[in-house]
Amino acid sequence: MQAEITYKSHGRVTNVASVPQLSPFRYPGGKTWLIPEIRLWLGSQRTRPTRLVEPFAGGGSVGLTALFENYVDQITLVELDEEVATVWQTILSPDARDFAEQIVTFELNAESVNSVLLCEPLTPREVAFRSLLKNRVRYGGILARGACTMNKGENGRGLSSRWYPKTLLRRILAIAERQSQIQFIHGDGIDYLRHHAEDEGTVFFVDPPYTVSGRRLYAHASIDHGQLFQAVRPLICDFLMTYDDAAEIRLLAQLHNLDIHLIPMKSTKHQQKLELLVGRDLDWARTRQDSFF
Secondary structure, three states, X not given: OOOOOOOOOOOOOOOHHHOOOOOOOOOOOOOHHHHHHHHHHHHOOOOOOOEEEEOOOOOOHHHHHHHHOOOOOEEEEEEOOHHHHHHHHXXXXXXXXXXXXXXXXXXXXXXXXXHHHHXXXXXXXXXXXXXXXXXXXXXXXXXXXOOOEOOOOHHHOHHHHHOOHHHHHHHHHHHHHOHHHEEEEEOOHHHXXXXXXXXXXEEEEEOOOOOOOHHHHOOOOOOOHHHHHHHHOOOOOOEEEEEEOOHHHHHHHHHOOOEEEXXXXXXXXXXXXXXXXXXXXOHHHHHHHHOOO
């Protein structure tokens, strides 16, 4: 199908509060807002897939939703960032309960946060705790170097604005209970795609770093988007990619004869923006958006 760009920007924006939260991360560029479309995409498959792969997993919200809502039986999360990877590895290890209990018993204040963030962790679990703490107390959940911790936070709650110990415990233990269905790989997403192009019964949700703001948000933001498009094109099963609306990406989609659809979303600063969906056939997405008018 020839690349098609739909410029309708007045579709309904998903209320993120209405979507069940499953990930322990508050990930910059997270796709919780896209979950209604993910459900439609997965439900549109001619044959129910057995596995969903996220080659750029981050917070893993799409994979977790697909698994917990029984759209697939297994998920594979691939992530290059070492800090994020260590959190996933800890949650999927025998240390998961101790990790969750450490979160619940941690007394959050400026002194205790600084103590953790400034000390060099010695064990994988210490790395995981520092990484998750950093993710929850920094503006926007940004882990990249140079990001600042919150000051006033939301409603004047400061550092505790996004630190929900009991909620994090529940999410971590729920994921740990499903560890037999979750494969985590600390590695490069593009390499994974290249080596798994012929995997059957698999769908791929590909959410690479933003082309414009990626360097500010992620430790590993520089990827070759041309190589990524070359890696997804041979996949024998379906895939869905998401991107910021950039001319470079629209051109790559056209060169690879892929379909493009614009979808409205709301940024963390409550500004309505448009993001690109990229796939082989996005008629299912257009049907949803047309139903809003």
